[in-house]
Amino acid sequence: MRALFIGFGNVGRTIARILTLERSRFPGMSPLDDLVPVAIVTRRGGSLVDTKGIDLGLALEEMDSRGRFPEGHPGYTDITGVEAAGSLDYDVIVELSTLSIENRGEPAATHIRTALSRGRNAISANKGPIAFSYRELSSLAKSVGKKFLFETTVMDGAPVFNLRESCLKGCVVTAVDGILNSTTNYILSRMEEGVGFAEAVKEAQDMGVAEADPGNDVDGWDASAKISALANVLLDADMTPLDVDRHGIAGVTPADIRKAAESGKKLKLVCKAWKEKGKVFGKVGVEEISHSHHFSLVSGGGAVLRIHTDLMGPILITQENPDLYDTAYGVLGDLITLRQLCY
Amino acid sequence: MRALFIGFGNVGRTIARILTLERSRFPGMSPLDDLVPVAIVTRRGGSLVDTKGIDLGLALEEMDSRGRFPEGHPGYTDITGVEAAGSLDYDVIVELSTLSIENRGEPAATHIRTALSRGRNAISANKGPIAFSYRELSSLAKSVGKKFLFETTVMDGAPVFNLRESCLKGCVVTAVDGILNSTTNYILSRMEEGVGFAEAVKEAQDMGVAEADPGNDVDGWDASAKISALANVLLDADMTPLDVDRHGIAGVTPADIRKAAESGKKLKLVCKAWKEKGKVFGKVGVEEISHSHHFSLVSGGGAVLRIHTDLMGPILITQENPDLYDTAYGVLGDLITLRQLCY
Structure with a gap:
């Protein structure tokens, strides 16, 4: 399953940490062992694209130490989120940017709309698209037969949306x-x-x-x-x-x-x-x-x-006392659901 | 989906009430509109068998008013639970009898074992079989490719077992x-x-x-x-x-x-x-x-x-304050899950 990550802040980096450095602590993450991160797009820290798969551990180390990807990194590019969603080849877009009320959930909703329109699945940790454009985006997902998941947007990975569903x-x-x-x-x-x-x-x-x-x-x-x-x-x-x-x-x-x-x-x-x-x-x-x-x-x-x-x-x-691991888990749980359903 | 009910006490009668007298209050129960109750077996109040489907409303009325099925009821019989599980034709056994610690979860576990061995699905509201024989019964269900569900056994229909799963x-x-x-x-x-x-x-x-x-x-x-x-x-x-x-x-x-x-x-x-x-x-x-x-x-x-x-x-x-509807819902939710998965 090839994933395009939009954003690599606290949540994205915690996901990367769980899947690399701390992978041995979490045996249940094995369904994601064949996840291929084909791109990580950030707004101010540069972007990486590699169809063979980005080294998540290295990307994490660079972002943790320098706050950005170095221009010499293999696959370094300045592609934007909208460009990446509309042009790259991937199975799921993972939208990790932050909520913008003044922009009415954009550009996150456009990233997701673009991905779904191209027949890709979408996972959002950004609540904007669900708060502002849920009816449109869920209809679109249904019409193309793809999944639109967003468990972590309310109470992190604690069961809310999947609880109602299942x-x-x-x-x-x-x-x-x-x-x-x-x-x-x-x-x-x-x-x-x-x-x-x-x-x-x-x-x-x-x-x-x-x-x-x-x-x-x-x-x-x-x-x-x-x-x-x-x-x-x-x-x-x-x-x-x-x-x-x-x-x-x-x-x-x-x-x-x-x-x-x-x-x-x-x-x-x-x-x-x-x-x-x-x-x-x-x-x-x-x-x-x-x-x-x-x-x-x-x-x-x-x-x-x-x-x-x-x-x-x-x-x-x-x-009781959620932390970034709970937020990251919301996304990881959605990725596992998608993996079980589709790939 | 043809169901064999073992037991028709408070939980069974509440299920019957929801599916008949009060059906219009619960629009989400529509997946169960084609449920066919082919038998209701009780220990002391007689049993009913009808391959075309028992009239749940009438059965409820009789049990509520007389505390038993009258011998003149169409399909009246004195078949036992073990006999019914082993001989009748049904898609799912719904085990609604009460927990027996001294009998180590029997005869409920035998009812379920018999149903699964014959390639039928099983739903239990009786916690005995899960408390005493879960490993055996879940392996058996897996080996015959059938479902063994028991959501209501702990905290009624509140999400517990399906929450872990989903x-x-x-x-x-x-x-x-x-x-x-x-x-x-x-x-x-x-x-x-x-x-x-x-x-x-x-x-x-x-x-x-x-x-x-x-x-x-x-x-x-x-x-x-x-x-x-x-x-x-x-x-x-x-x-x-x-x-x-x-x-x-x-x-x-x-x-x-x-x-x-x-x-x-x-x-x-x-x-x-x-x-x-x-x-x-x-x-x-x-x-x-x-x-x-x-x-x-x-x-x-x-x-x-x-x-x-x-x-x-x-x-x-x-x-906060569960009642019999919550217990009944645990069984109804399992029936809907089965209906979606299998029929």
């Missing part, structure tokens, strides 16, 4: 709710411990949890993209993050946190999507959660999703 | 722990509220949660059967409930509960299985759980399972 057969999902953005959850957890908002944001940045511009998280955009993706896939909606009733955590004060604590509650940024009279609604906002509610124990970088259906459940999926 | 591909499960027996969890929850042990047991019996003889639950046998099933399937063990280091809740006093509460803890009957130096161990026993631990919020009839793997997780699956 474990809730025959159930109709009626609503979902949960805590899905780790940066805001970390900030709120630290504020409970008495740390100020600005200081908690800075801590999250220093830990590499929040971006340099934390607006995507703090203003609820990342959470809105996730609830939009969930609504589109699980509730058959056709929405975008712009349709979500979105409230961030920027206005939350230490006094708010204290007030909630006095009545035995915690403040959490809760995401929900639900059906009402045939229409699907999405909402992100701070809620007071009682100490007896499962969401109250999801602290720091944890996450939880509760799925309501017409027959089974509700059930909750909880991640 | 959502944790490439991960090696290293340990599981959780709260899996609702009767004991209900009793401990009531004791926290000041109710005495004997009274809490009686309440559970009156609610129909505990059996008339509550020993299976109180002494940890049901929990041991579940952890044995989990160990056998997820950790590739070959154990039985007799191999589990088993401690029930019979010795727990109100003073124990108070003492735990004073140090901010709750007592829970925790089930675990784990690998150590190539061997798999199982344990059931009361543990003090801190209020910040996810298990502490699983009260009453709720359940939780935490899965640890080499790469992904840990993740937790939690049921």
Whole structure:
């Protein structure tokens, strides 16, 4: 199975590490032993193309040590993602670039659209294409008989989309709710411990949890993209993050946190999507959660999703303390699924 | 798809209700519209055999109103489960009888063994065959190219076994722990509220949660059967409930509960299985759980399972308040899986 990787940041490099340096720790990865990475395209660090297969271990070493591929590397090129998706020969595109709300999920959606149009499979770790263009891209995949997988976009590799597909057969999902953005959850957890908002944001940045511009998280955009993706896939909606009733955590004060604590509650940024009279609604906002509610124990970088259906459940999926290996696994699991189905 | 049902108690009747009286509430059940129930065999209420298909609605009405099938019912017979499994023509046996620890999972295991040996598929809601004979029965299913499914045996239809199969591909499960027996969890929850042990047991019996003889639950046998099933399937063990280091809740006093509460803890009957130096161990026993631990919020009839793997997780699956529909769904989901795979 020949793979074109778009992006080689934290997630791409963790995938490469698992498949090379740390391969012996993970015996279950054997279905991917014949994976051939035919190209790695980055936006600022150069790109590599080699139809015989790129040495992932060497690419990892170079990116880790220099922050880019050296121009002398065999197969070095300055091809763009769109060019690579449209011209190279591969079986699956693996889209690992980051979410852009202002560009409405582009150029990731175009990479995937291009790959599917050419009869290739697509895996996305970028939630933009699912949050903004799911109905179009999933129809396209269906029409060409190819797979479009994106498990890691919500709660990393924890079962969400594949759970509905494989474990809730025959159930109709009626609503979902949960805590899905780790940066805001970390900030709120630290504020409970008495740390100020600005200081908690800075801590999250220093830990590499929040971006340099934390607006995507703090203003609820990342959470809105996730609830939009969930609504589109699980509730058959056709929405975008712009349709979500979105409230961030920027206005939350230490006094708010204290007030909630006095009545035995915690403040959490809760995401929900639900059906009402045939229409699907999405909402992100701070809620007071009682100490007896499962969401109250999801602290720091944890996450939880509760799925309501017409027959089974509700059930909750909880991640205690996810890290980059969980995100990388979401992509690796999709690659294994594809390998079993198609090659 | 022709089904032979062994047992027509609470679970069987709920399945029948969902597929007949309440069918319009559950549009996702359409893959089962051509299910043909060719026989329903009960131990004390008579049996029905009809190769053209039993009227499930009528069977349900009779069992609900009289507690047995009337001898005048078309196709009435006194065939036993073993005879039916060995002589009737069907595509899948659906084993809905109750767990027998003293009989080591029999006669359910024999029903399934007989069906598989004759090249039929098997679905079990009875955990006995998985707790006592999983390795043998799964090998047999593999050797005849048929399916052996049993999703509802642990945490009803909440994703457990199908989750490992479909959502944790490439991960090696290293340990599981959780709260899996609702009767004991209900009793401990009531004791926290000041109710005495004997009274809490009686309440559970009156609610129909505990059996008339509550020993299976109180002494940890049901929990041991579940952890044995989990160990056998997820950790590739070959154990039985007799191999589990088993401690029930019979010795727990109100003073124990108070003492735990004073140090901010709750007592829970925790089930675990784990690998150590190539061997798999199982344990059931009361543990003090801190209020910040996810298990502490699983009260009453709720359940939780935490899965640890080499790469992904840990993740937790939690049921808030399961009922008979969840148990029935576990079987219905397996029937849909079979329908999609085979017919």
